[in-house]
Amino acid sequence: MIIAFKFNYVNKNNFLAYFLEFYAKKSSLSYSITKKGNILTLFVKGEEKDLLKFSDESMILIPNSIFLQKSEVEVVDELPNTNIEIPNSSFSNLTPSVVKNYVNHTKNLKNEYNIFSEISILKDNEFIKIDEKNYKELLEFCFLNLLHNKTLLLKDGNNNEMHFENGINFEANYLMPTSFKSISSLFIADEKSLIALSSYEKPLINLKINAVFRKNHENAPAFFDIKAASDFFIFALLDRLYEENINFVSVKSQILIKASVLDNEILVTNNNLFLSSNEKLILKKNRYSNLSKFGLICDEYNSFNDKNLNIYLTKFRMDNITLYQNNNSINFLKFSEFKSYDEIKEAITKDEIGKKLFENFTKKYNFPNGEINNSQSFYAIFDISSKILFGKDASYLITNAKDFIGKKGPSIDYLISNSKFDTIKLIKSAMSFKLAGVSDKILSFGIVQSLAYFLSDFSDDLKFDNAFLTGDLFEERLISNLILNVFSKNKSVKFSKYFGV
Numbered sequence: 433m434i435i436a437f438k439f440n441y442v443n444k445n446n447f448l449a450y451f452l453e454f455y456a457k458k459s460s461l462s463y464s465i466t467k468k469g470n471i472l473t474l475f476v477k478g479e480e481k482d483l484l485k486f487s488d489e490s491m492i493l494i495p496n497s498i499f500l501q502k503s504e505v506e507v508v509d510e511l512p513n514t515n516i517e518i519p520n521s522s523f524s525n526l527t528p529s530v531v532k533n534y535v536n537h538t539k540n541l542k543n544e545y546n547i548f549s550e551i552s553i554l555k556d557n558e559f560i561k562i563d564e565k566n567y568k569e570l571l572e573f574c575f576l577n578l579l580h581n582k583t584l585l586l587k588d589g590n591n592n593e594m595h596f597e598n599g600i601n602f603e604a605n606y607l608m609p610t611s612f613k614s615i616s617s618l619f620i621a622d623e624k625s626l627i628a629l630s631s632y633e634k635p636l637i638n639l640k641i642n643a644v645f646r647k648n649h650e651n652a653p654a655f656f657d658i659k660a661a662s663d664f665f666i667f668a669l670l671d672r673l674y675e676e677n678i679n680f681v682s683v684k685s686q687i688l689i690k691a692s693v694l695d696n697e698i699l700v701t702n703n704n705l706f707l708s709s710n711e712k713l714i715l716k717k718n719r720y721s722n723l724s725k726f727g728l729i730c731d732e733y734n735s736f737n738d739k740n741l742n743i744y745l746t747k748f749r750m751d752n753i754t755l756y757q758n759n760n761s762i763n764f765l766k767f768s769e770f771k772s773y774d775e776i777k778e779a780i781t782k783d784e785i786g787k788k789l790f791e792n793f794t795k796k797y798n799f800p801n802g803e804i805n806n807s808q809s810f811y812a813i814f815d816i817s818s819k820i821l822f823g824k825d826a827s828y829l830i831t832n833a834k835d836f837i838g839k840k841g842p843s844i845d846y847l848i849s850n851s852k853f854d855t856i857k858l859i860k861s862a863m864s865f866k867l868a869g870v871s872d873k874i875l876s877f878g879i880v881q882s883l884a885y886f887l888s889d890f891s892d893d894l895k896f897d898n899a900f901l902t903g904d905l906f907e908e909r910l911i912s913n914l915i916l917n918v919f920s921k922n923k924s925v926k927f928s929k930y931f932g933v
Contacts, residue, residue, distance in 0.1 A: 435483050436508045437474040437491065442929035443499040444732075445708050446519050448472055451527075453518050454544045455490040467516045470501075477511050493529045495632035498691055498698050499706070499930050521709075524550035524589050525632055525662050534668065541664060549665040550589030559587055562665045571665070575672045578681065588663065590705075594685040598673075604682035606636055606657035610670040614679035618645055619658060625693045633706055634662035635691035638909065640835075654835045657690075659683070690932075692909040694916065701907040703932040711931070722746075722902055726756075729900050729928045738897035743887060745905035747826075751809040753887075755896060764894065766852045770807040773800045776816065779856045786860060793863050798823060810883055811905050813855055817879060820859060821866050832876035834910045841878025842870055846886035884914035891923060899925045906933040 441448050449465055452474040456463035462477040476486060487505075522545035530543050541564075542548050552559040553570050562570055574596075577584050584596040600607060600618070609615050612626065619639040621629075629637055636659045646652045661667040673681065690702035707715070711728060718724035726742050739757040753765040770776055777799065781787045793799070800819045806812040815826035822828055833841075845861035847854045858879075865875050891899060899919075906912045906927070919925045927933065 433480050433483060434475055434477045434508050434511050435487070436506050437476070437503065438506070439472045439474075439503045440470050440501040441472045441497070441499055442470050442501055443497075443706060444711070444930075445521075445706055446472070446516065447521070447523070447706065448494070448497060448500065449516055449518050451494050451544060455486075455493065459486050459490060461486060462511060464511055464514045465516055465518070466512055466514065472516075475508065475511050493527070493532070495525075495527050496627065496630070498628055498631045498633050498635060498700060522547060523705075524664075525634065526664055526667050527632065530664050531667070534664070534671075543664070549663055551663050551665045552587040554585040554587075567665065567668075571668055571672065574669050578669075578673060578678075579676060586666075590688065592686050592688065594683055597682050598678060599682065600680050601682035602651075602653055602656060604684050605687065606659050606683055606685075607680045608659055608661060608666075608670060608683055609680055610674035610678055612660075614674065615658070616642075617679055618642065619656075622693070624698070628691055628693055628698050629658065629660045633689050633691075634660050635689045635700070636687055636702075637691060637693065654831050690907070692907065692912060694909060694913050696916070699906070699909075699912055699927055699933070700930050701904075701933050703930060706930070715931075725902060725928075725931055726900060728931055729902070729926075732928055732931070733898065733900075733926065735898050739895065741891065741894060741896040741899040743891075743899055743901050744903045745811070745901075745911075746809055746903040747811045747905055749809065750806075751811075751903070753890070755894060764890075767808045767813075768852050768855055770804050770816070770855065772803050773816075773820075776804075776820075776856070776859065780860060780863075789860060789863060789867075793867055796867070797821075807855060809905075813853075813858060814879065816855070817859055817862050818876075821862055821875065822872055829876045829879065830908055830910070832873045833880040834908070836873040836877040838874070838877065841874050841876075841881050843885075844879050844882035846882050848890075880910060881914055881918075884911070884918045887915060888919045888923075891919070897924065899923060901925065901927050902933055904933060 439448060446467070449472055452465055456474060456476060461482060464475045466473050466475070476483060524547045525543065527543045530541055533540055548564050549562040552561045553574060555570070555573060560566065560570065574584055578596060578598045581598050586594045586596060588594065612630065615621050618641060620642050621639055625637055625639060628635060636657050638655050638657050640655050641652055646654070661670055670681065687702060688704045689706065692699045692701050714724055714728060722744050730736050730740060739755065742754045742756065744752050744754070751765060752763045754761050754763045777790065781790050804816060807816065811826055814829050818824055818826050818829035842865045845857045847857050849857065862875065862879060865878065901915065916925065
């Protein structure tokens with residue numbers, strides 16, 4: 433009897449193949465592993481009872497992954513030859529087998545890569561690497577320090593420093609729950625978010641803070657980042673803290689992998705770890721080039737010969753909408769440049785209607801002054817608009833939009849005039865709604881939602897085979913969801929499945 437375990441695994445690093453081979457070898461059954469496109473398949477041959485045992489005992493230990501879209505099992509007639517090279521990279525990440533052994537007080541706490549932990553602890557002015565001999569002593573040291581509200585400095589296997597402190601501090605980069613049972617005390621987390629948090633990669637996820645906590649803590653943000661422990665030592669440390677009724681620790685560190693849970697998929701927004709060595713090299717060499725990532729995405733979808741549209745939206749540089757075909761490119765998106773709020777004021781008041789609008793607006797609200805560093809992106813326009821409407825920066829506008837629980841906001845004017853995006857038209861439209869008494873949340877949502885409709889309508893006038901969405905503005909779950917939901921259904925709009933945005 434031959435059983436095929438099929439996995440739709442959308443990452444070329446093939447780490448999943450390592451675990452499949454690990455447990456197939458351990459079983460002593462005949463097996464092979466193949467890959468066709470994104471479908472990774474483990475074929476196992478044996479008696480029915482042995483196959484059932486393998487499925488019940490071994491396959492449940494295969495880690496879930498944010499790159500795994502679905503899996504299925506079927507009986508087949510043939511055992512094909514292996515056609516895939518098993519990757520030789522290794523990770524210290526926590527796996528189901530380690531958790532199982534820890535819970536059952538089993539001595540073997542190494543993962544399938546034979547790694548116990550890659551964490552180092554700063555103690556007596558030097559970093560000490562965790563191993564099986566010093567594990568309990570250093571666990572106690574870390575536990576007592578955090579219990580007595582002292583800051584703890586750790587290093588992971590990538591030499592990334594992590595500053596740990598007991599409790600909830602929103603000045604940190606993210607929070608770690610000491611148990612998954614703790615999450616609901618602070619966050620609103622659906623099943624998909626919990627699955628993503630518990631995956632092998634342990635990505636950072638942005639979640640909404642619940643109403644009860646926000647009511648009792650006036651300065652709490654509406655949303656914050658959360659991450660589960662990816663190394664066994666940290667997992668064990670958090671477990672000790674949970675026994676002392678501590679629900680969270682706050683961490684300051686570099687972010688290596690981040691994901692956003694959309695309506696219909698998990699979008700990897702940042703990925704510096706789980707790539708093939710060649711992909712890492714390309715991205716490292718072209719760190720600030722969107723073009724290199726766009727090329728990798730074209731390769732991912734095997735679409736180099738297609739007519740591809742790149743919609744690139746960023747928080748820190750210039751947006752563009754560029755059509756690529758046969759080594760030629762055309763950028764269709766240009767912005768008017770504004771250096772100061774005085775220039776914005778002058779543009780608003782060019783005509784009598786604008787003068788009247790500005791006069792009425794400034795009777796109720798303060799119009800900002802000073803220089804403008806960037807007006808060449810939609811995020812920059814969000815920032816300008818937010819300062820005019822609310823007296824706060826773009827993060828306030830986006831947070832308000834995310835916090836809005838309705839489905840529709842006011843329709844804000846997004847127009848192209850004289851071959852450039854009409855920033856002033858958008859601002860005047862938003863000012864009118866503000867004067868009409870539209871709340872900050874509804875108005876903010878309308879501004880973001882109208883961007884999605886604009887991009888959809890804009891693309892309808894262009895002929896292309898694929899539209900690839902890139903740029904760090906898509907880290908915002910709301911923006912990604914809205915664009916995917918409003919884009920014309922006959923248009924092929926895609927994110928990379930694993931590179932990040």
